[in-house]
Structures are given as structure tokens and as C-alpha cells.
Amino acid sequence: MTSSEIRRHFLDFFRSKQHLIVPSAPLVAKNDPTLMFNNSGMAQFKDFFLGNGTPPAKRVADTQKCLRVSGKHNDLEDVGFDTYHHTMFEMLGNWSFGDYFKKEALHWSWELLTEVYKLPKDRIYVSVFKGDEKDNVPFDQESWDLWKEIIGDESRIILGNKKDNFWEMGDTGPCGPCSEIHIDLRSEDDVAQKPGKELVNADHPQVVEIWNNVFMQFNRKADGSLEELPARHVDTGMGFERLCMAIQGKQSNYDTDVFSGTIRVIEELSGKKYTGSMEKQDVAMRVIADHIRAVSFAIADGLVPSNAKAGYVIRRILRRAIRYGYSYLNLMEPFMTKLVPTLAMQFADVFPELNAQRDFVATVIREEEIAFLRTLGTGLGRLDQIIGQLTTDGKKEIPGETVFELNDTFGFPADLTALIAREKGLSIDETGFQKALQEQKARSRKDAQASAGDWIELAELDNKVEFVGYDQPDSYAQIV
Numbered sequence: 001m002t003s004s005e006i007r008r009h010f011l012d013f014f015r016s017k018q019h020l021i022v023p024s025a026p027l028v029a030k031n032d033p034t035l036m037f038n039n040s041g042m043a044q045f046k047d048f049f050l051g052n053g054t055p056p057a058k059r060v061a062d063t064q065k066c067l068r069v070s071g072k073h074n075d076l077e078d079v080g081f082d083t084y085h086h087t088m089f090e091m092l093g094n095w096s097f098g099d100y101f102k103k104e105a106l107h108w109s110w111e112l113l114t115e116v117y118k119l120p121k122d123r124i125y126v127s128v129f130k131g132d133e134k135d136n137v138p139f140d141q142e143s144w145d146l147w148k149e150i151i152g153d154e155s156r157i158i159l160g161n162k163k164d165n166f167w168e169m170g171d172t173g174p175c176g177p178c179s180e181i182h183i184d185l186r187s188e189d190d191v192a193q194k195p196g197k198e199l200v201n202a203d204h205p206q207v208v209e210i211w212n213n214v215f216m217q218f219n220r221k222a223d224g225s226l227e228e229l230p231a232r233h234v235d236t237g238m239g240f241e242r243l244c245m246a247i248q249g250k251q252s253n254y255d256t257d258v259f260s261g262t263i264r265v266i267e268e269l270s271g272k273k274y275t276g277s278m279e280k281q282d283v284a285m286r287v288i289a290d291h292i293r294a295v296s297f298a299i300a301d302g303l304v305p306s307n308a309k310a311g312y313v314i315r316r317i318l319r320r321a322i323r324y325g326y327s328y329l330n331l332m333e334p335f336m337t338k339l340v341p342t343l344a345m346q347f348a349d350v351f352p353e354l355n356a357q358r359d360f361v362a363t364v365i366r367e368e369e370i371a372f373l374r375t376l377g378t379g380l381g382r383l384d385q386i387i388g389q390l391t392t393d394g395k396k397e398i399p400g401e402t403v404f405e406l407n408d409t410f411g412f413p414a415d416l417t418a419l420i421a422r423e424k425g426l427s428i429d430e431t432g433f434q435k436a437l438q439e440q441k442a443r444s445r446k447d448a449q450a451s452a453g454d455w456i457e458l459a460e461l462d463n464k465v466e467f468v469g470y471d472q473p474d475s476y477a478q479i480v
């Protein structure tokens, strides 16, 4: 099954269960002061769960473009080093706004995975919230009973804690248990060695979480007590690229047809072969294949790389990819821009916004590459020198002043310096860096607007994950 077919089957399946299929909201969160990027399928529906506004239908499904590079969900550091966390990914989801609840949701998820996608039943594990007395939340008996009835085998059900199996919007507000679905993709031999059950939620690359079913059934009041919500909701999210890995029988998301086209172009441009290893060269190819999606789709959704907020996050992601190509694949000329056409073609049906703006996206990326490549080589040379000196002196940390200088003179975002430092066993003085930024701000108000102010604002935003209310989300005018 190709990835396009896999996506289509998901939407068709929920359409057949009377769901309205709606478009993805843009990658860049609009009208939401708590969120820079859409990081889950439910983000565009938050209002409805709070009882504000009316959903377009009681049952809705879609594929949502998500970006997890800031705030509560930040997977950036894992990307390239593991095979199943991306910056940008698609989250397939189905929702019930005060309509069906656990019974239908769990039955349908099992039906879709085992009958439509034909995933092997004996490789699937499900988790159920075990309750938390201290926090006043009960064991999810209902989901346990349902799974027992659906699967008919208790040994495939796992009890999970609050961290993995309880969802809350904030300190107060809607919350409830969730039930996750995990799949064991290891070889028969490995399975015989160790039961998959013991590897669930253990960051094993072949025993991965694919789907989360969240059941909003409580409202947490200010005094910490729970009351039943008058209308109960279902919110589910399934990682599309991971699902493709499972269905296509691959060991890594990057081996599926979601990424293979882009990786082929990277191979052509670099003259090197992708072997799926943990070696730097392969890490670099994964980072590039991942980051080009985040950057291209963000630009297509109206965001340009800049020195401010969300624009700066995109610039940092792009520079991170450029540096990987430069250092490990010998790519000294703009190359990210050359990956855009393949991506645009691949997603022309499902996310036509990229194909419609492919030339613009490619141009923005090329300009960024030219500008950064101009100073990258000199900056890397300088950083090498600094690291060499520090190592000779027996020091383990790059001073904040130096991190600042690299940022100011060579356009190295602090996280890029940190990444390069880490490769050499060093860290950066983050506090000193912030201080240097502040000092510059004091010296020159004008200069500060481009770096210090933006960085501080970003750091503050990053810490803000609590829900505080927002305006109406985007309209559903365009129903696909």
C-alpha cells in the first residue's frame, strides 16, 4: 500500500462512519496566543471542547500538518538520531464532539488497523490509564473492558501512568484518560527473546506508539476536584509516517515512500548512498529529508524565515539542515532549494498549497542558503578553533560571550552552536548567552530588536504551554 493509499483509506474509513472530512489547519497557529505552531490535530478544535463555538459536524476527521519544535512538544533534538520523530509530520485524526465515545472509538481503531490495514493482531499492544489516587483520577475500567472484549486477550493490554495515559488541557479545564496503540515491528527472533509488552513506551525504535485515543470526560475545577463533563468528546491522533512504516513493513519512517523520493534526490546531489545507519552521513540525510518538509510547508503556509518568533524557528531549522549537509555530505552550494519540486509533486493532491507556491518557496530557501553559506565556513572554522583551545585548557563549556559572537557575526543560532559543541563533548553557557544578548540590548536599542528582543520573546513563548483562551479558529469553508 502506498502512503497516498494509506491516507485515503483512513479518510474513507471515517467518512463511512459518518465523519465530515475537513482540511488541515495551517502549520502556523493563527489566533492562538498559547501556540506558535499547530502541534496536534486537536489544536484547531480547542474551542469546541470548551463549549465555545459550534463544530462543523459532530463527527470530524482529517490529516493535520503538525510541527513539534517548540514549547511542550519539542522533538527537534531527536530528529535524525531516531527513525520515528519528525519536526513536521501528519497526524491523522477523528473527533467526536459530544457524540460517540469510547466504545465506537476503540472498536473503529481496531477495525481500521486490523481489517483495512491488515496489521497483525499479535503485534499490537494497547494501553489503558491505571488511575492516580493522589491526583483524584480513577482507573479507566471502561476502556479496559472494551479492549478485553475487542481483542479477547488481556495480555495485550497495558496499564499506563498519568504521564502517558492522561490528558489535560491545563491546570483546570477538560481532561480525561487516553488509550494508546503501540506496534511491535521487530523480527520473530527478537520477539522470542523479549516480549514486546516490556518495550512499550521505552523508546525502542521498533516498538512504537502509533495512535492515541483521548477521551475528554472530566472538567478539573480550580480546587483540583473533577466533575463529569455534560458533553463527552473523543480526540484521536495517529502518526501517519509511523503508520506507513508499520504497513509497509519497514524499520524506519525514512524507508517508507513518504521520504524515499527526497532521500533519492539528496543521494544524487551529494553523490553518497543512504544506508540507514547511525553514522553522521545518514543522520545528515535524515535531518535534511525531515527539515525540508518543515521549512517548505511553513513557508507555503505564509511564514518566512526571519529573526522574529516563528520565523526565527524556521530559520534555525533551515540553518541546522544546511550545516548538516555542509559538514557531513560536502554540500557547499545551495541544495535545500533543490528538494522543493519533489516534495511539491508528492503532496500536490493532499496539500496543494506547496505545489501552488513551489517557485516562491524554492526562492526563499535559496536566498537563505546563499546568505548563510556565505558565513558558515568561516564560522565553523572559528568555532573549531575555539573548541580546540577550550579542550586544550580542559574546559567543557563554550562561554556565553562566544556563543553570542557566533550568533552575531556568523548567524549561528545558539542551538546550532550547542549541537556542534555537543558533537565534541562540550556544552554552551546558555545563561551567559542570554546575558550577552541583554547587554547588547542595553547598548543599542535598534540592534536589539533583531536579536535580543526576539530571542527573549521566543524563550518566554516556549515556556508558555498553558491554555488561556483564543479567538475563533479558521473556518471550514473548504471541505475536501
Ligand code: ATP
Binding pocket: 040, 068, 075, 084, 085, 086, 087, 088, 089, 091, 209, 210, 211, 212, 237, 238, 239, 240, 241, 242
Ligand atoms: P511519542 O511518545 O512517540 O513522542 P507522543 O505521545 O508525544 O509520541 P501524541 O501527542 O500522543 O504523541 O501524538 C499522537 C501521535 O502522533 C503519536 O501516537 C505518534 O504516532 C505521532 N507523533 C507524535 N510525535 C511525533 C513526531 N515528532 N513525529 C512523528 N509522529 C509523531
Ligand code: MG
Binding pocket: 073
Ligand atoms: Mg512525544
Ligand code: MG
Binding pocket: 164, 209
Ligand atoms: Mg507517547
Ligand code: MG
Binding pocket: 180, 209, 212
Ligand atoms: Mg501519546
